[in-house]
Amino acid sequence: MFEKTLVPVAYGERPEELMKIGRVLRSLGASAICLYHVNEPGSFFRGADLSWLTLLSEALEETGLTVEAKTGNGHIASAIAEAALLEGFDGIYMKAKRRWHIETMLLGSVSRDLLRLADVPVFVHKVRPRLPGDGAEPDRRDLKILYATDLDETSNRLLPYVMEFAGAWCHLLHVRGRMADPLAERVRREAVDGKLHAVAEELRPYFERVTLEQRIGDPAGQVLYVSDQIEADVVVLGRKSPAFLSAPMGDTAERIVTGSSASIFLVPQPGSRNAS
Amino acid sequence: MLREYLRREAVFLLSAGIVLFFIGFGVARPDLLDAASSAVHSAILDHCSWLYLISVFFFLAFALGLALSRYGTIKLGYDAEKPQYGFFGWVAMLFAAGMGIGLLFWGVSEPLVHFLQPPPFINTASPDAAAFAMRYSFFHWGIHPWAIYTIVSLSIAYFSFRRGMPALISSCFYPVLGERIYGPAGKMVDVLAVFATVFGTATSLGFGALQIHSGLTHLYGLSSAISVTIGIVVVATALFMASAILGVEKGVQVLSKLNIVLATALLLTVLGLGSTPYVFNVFTSTFGGYVNNIIDLSLQSYPFAGFDWSREWTVFYWAWWISWSPFVGLFVARISRGRTIREFVLTVLTVPTLFTFVWFAVFGGSALHLELEEGADLAAVAGADVSLALFAFLEHYPFAGLLSAVAIFVLIVFFITSADSATVVLGSLTSGGSLIVPTYKKVIWGLSLSAVAITLLVTGGLASLQVMAITAAFPFMLVMIVLCYTLAIGLSEEKVQ
Structure with a gap:
């Protein structure tokens, strides 16, 4: 990587x-x-x-x-x-x-x-992980990785990059909008849970500990919130072309980079303007 | 157990409490109530009258946008569902919802009042004032009110018939509130709907009572004291309460249909006995002017001259329609199950609107013809007492007494059927969307509607009715803006071919 x-x-x-x-x-x-x-x-x-x-x-x-x-x-x-x-x-x-x-x-x-x-x-x-002052290399087992995934096909391309942090604690996060009624919401929640578990199973051999979570709301806000909650060291996320309407506020990746105390590992994804 | 009851009946207890407090306050200190409601009303108009204009225009654009978009093919129900009512039956019921006391009250008087009291940049009682009066009558009663109803009814219909949720305004908030629709936030939304419905309906009932009283005074020389208006409200209340409690739905339906027939007969009589070609010319030219200027009319607040005129008329109407929208929206939603969004929106926006245009062209156009061409002094009558204009107008036709008696009968039946339906809708809104409403709730809401109407009539008459309609509608307008957003979220989840 x-x-x-x-x-x-x-x-x-x-x-x-x-x-x-x-x-x-x-x-x-x-x-x-x-x-x-x-x-x-x-x-x-x-x-x-x-x-x-x-x-x-x-x-x-x-x-x-x-x-x-x-x-x-x-x-x-x-x-x-x-x-x-x-x-x-x-x-x-x-x-x-x-x-x-x-x-x-x-x-x-x-x-x-x-x-x-x-x-x-x-x-x-960024602020975390702190640069070691004693000349020692940081221990991977102390790292907390927050992997924010869209769970779409293109986000699978991020997995090899996430795996590079092997040995750390990996927290999987998917942020989505709320469905329009309770039944659709339950079905969606279960479907997302299933997908997150599948991703977690793929990552489990590489990490000390894998946890997962899905949240509803504004993606950037929720990623920043969870990152603060678990005191993540690195947030791994993909970058896509920002939607036209997101331009005045900045796209999700940009908002996360600006607001996060954790380091950001940003991977250009297919669909991104410059992604190769 | 008490805790469970309080939780279950929170919307009913809270909204009934607010309304009862309002009535008690009005009885104990009418001067203070008048001062308080006027202060709130002035604050809303001073700061947010533009918001009414821009919101209602947005509702129209949003509704049309949905109808013409790919979401237009989505059914208000499950995909294989057929419409519950045939097209003509459905359209007839839309007429019933659209036609009410207001059409009779304002059909003659609004064009005449605009003709006599236009904004300062138009000469009073001039041909320009007549054209302005007709155009604005079309505008206030045209496509915009139905766009307001469309937003509420479409949201309720979509979330209840397609998403299987209770027929409550709070259900439409699920995409933003989630499970919190069952908590205080959701209950507050339903309370706002009840609040708007009570004051919107009470305003109409107040108009109805005033006009019935004017008609009876005109025909039979009844005293014009306010106590007689109150007596009319009390008698009408007894009748609609009996209807609502006994559940004589079929009787009410027969009465409603008879009323539509009578109102249509009244319309055709006035058209036939008056200057028919003149009326058709008024209809054609006003319709052309309306279509040609619709965007300007929609967003025009006359900030440089005529600002007060715009606030007193356009903003009042928009607020009144918004305050009626939970009531009409729920009714229109119920009869529209199985229709596609496109069919629903385009029919609701056009059919009742065209009927209303014809109504105003016939009554308003004929009144202006009498005023301009035959020297009748109707505008002065309308200027002095708007509720009297219809009867003064009918005086110029053969069988004036009979026509006035028919008009009074139609008004009474509209009063009863509107109040009856409003009672049931309020009961449903405060019973978790259930159609089976306990009798005690019907009694409380029926009495509350009449008590609010009486309180407003006593505290300030017509002006008070208008003030409360605008005040009560304001929070619900904000609710409606969110409804557009939640509807868009819901529809965006649909898989559209």
Whole structure:
């Protein structure tokens, strides 16, 4: 899943912070990392000395990972998404709440654009899981994974990615609308329960513990609520093309990424605008 | 056991409590009641009159949208179900629901009052005022009221006949409230429906009593004191209560059919004895103007000139129809089982509307003909006392006494049949949607309807009736907006070919 991971970096990145990230990625199965820096046209830092990138690479190599450093040009998010796709990366790692350039604060979030544009899975690291400060790799058995599934055919494509978190506690969640009458609601609840159990059976060999739940309501709101309730470390979800009407509010994935304290592992699904 | 009773009868106890409190308050402190209801009414009109206009237009667009969409083929019942009533029987019953005291009360007087008191940008008693008066009479009694009824009846019919839930407004809230429809939230929705029905029906009964009284005074020189109006309400109450309690359904049905025949005969008589080509011209040109301007009429609140006029008339009507909608909606839903949504919506929106247009063209057009062409002073009569306009109008026809007597009889029968049906509907709404209503509930609701009508007549007459209709309808308008949403959710779950 993260074997070959692209990590976008910007000037000002601290080596010790990057080493913590490296240990987390190793614990998730990463073996090779590409530090990727984008020179944005018109940027104040364009053409500056890139020796800091070499220093970062050297620091990261100390964690036992194979590291390479690359640079690109153009619109930051588009350049990262394009590089990840063309160079066959398994995923993109982003640490949330970090500004790569002063411009990003003025022009909007690079993260938001990248979530929308990326054709490979994106891991957005948020408050949880905490980066270990003692140099140790995080233990998978301590991780709580919240897998939010639509239970449709395309969501099956997410299962291999969920399985990559093997050894953790996996909580399956399906959020849906309420049916129009009590009988239809009961039938739907039973059908969803059946499907969730089937998915749970597939996942059970890989996880220490698998639990499941279905909820009624707004998908983003419910995912965030459950994530807080179980103190999930990672929320795994698919990303589809946002519906036209969701545009003013932001689509579900975007709202979850914005509001969640847990990290988000977002996998582009078929039907998504850029999904390959 | 008491706890169980309180839980089961929560809607009945709460709504009856509110209505009884209102009656007690009105009897003890009529001045305070008048002041309080006027304050609420003013607040609603000052801040939300636009909401009535935009909501009712939305209801119309929503109903038409459903009928013309792929959901139009969905049946109000199970897929293999056949309509419970034949098409003509069904249409006749829609007439019965659509025609009521209001048509008789306003058929002559509304065009005349608009003619005499149009908004400030139109010259009083001018040909322009006449065209305006007819167009707005068509508008207030046209497709919009039926769009309001359609939303309620379609929701009830869909959720009860197709989804197997009780025939209650709260049932339609299942997609948003879930099991909470059986709790306080659902009960509150039903209480709002009861509240609107009581005040909407009481308003109509008040109009009916006022007009019966005016007719009797006009014909037989009866005293015009308010005590006589109250006496009329009391006698009519005794009659409709007897009908509701004894369950003389067949007798009431016969009376209803006779009433429709008499009302139609009255219409044809006025058409035949009056200036027929003039009436047809009024119908044609007003219909054209109505169709051509329907969007402007729907959303026009005249904010720059005539704002008060719009609030006093259009907003009052929309509120009145909304307050009638649980009652008419339940009735129309019951007779429409087995129809498709398209057939239901298009028929309900067009057939009664066309009949109403003909009614207004005949009565209003003839009255304007008398006023403009023959020098009759009907508008002044209507301006002074709207309930008297019909009888002053009939004075200009041969057999005026007989025609007035027929009109009074039709009014009395409409009063009885409307109040009887409202009593049963209120009983059903407060008995979990059951059609078997305990007698004590029928007694309480029957007496409450009349008591509310009397209280309103005593506290402020016609103005009070209008104030309460608008006030009671406001919360139910919000309920109706949610009904559109829940209906859309329900339909979106359907597998449509």
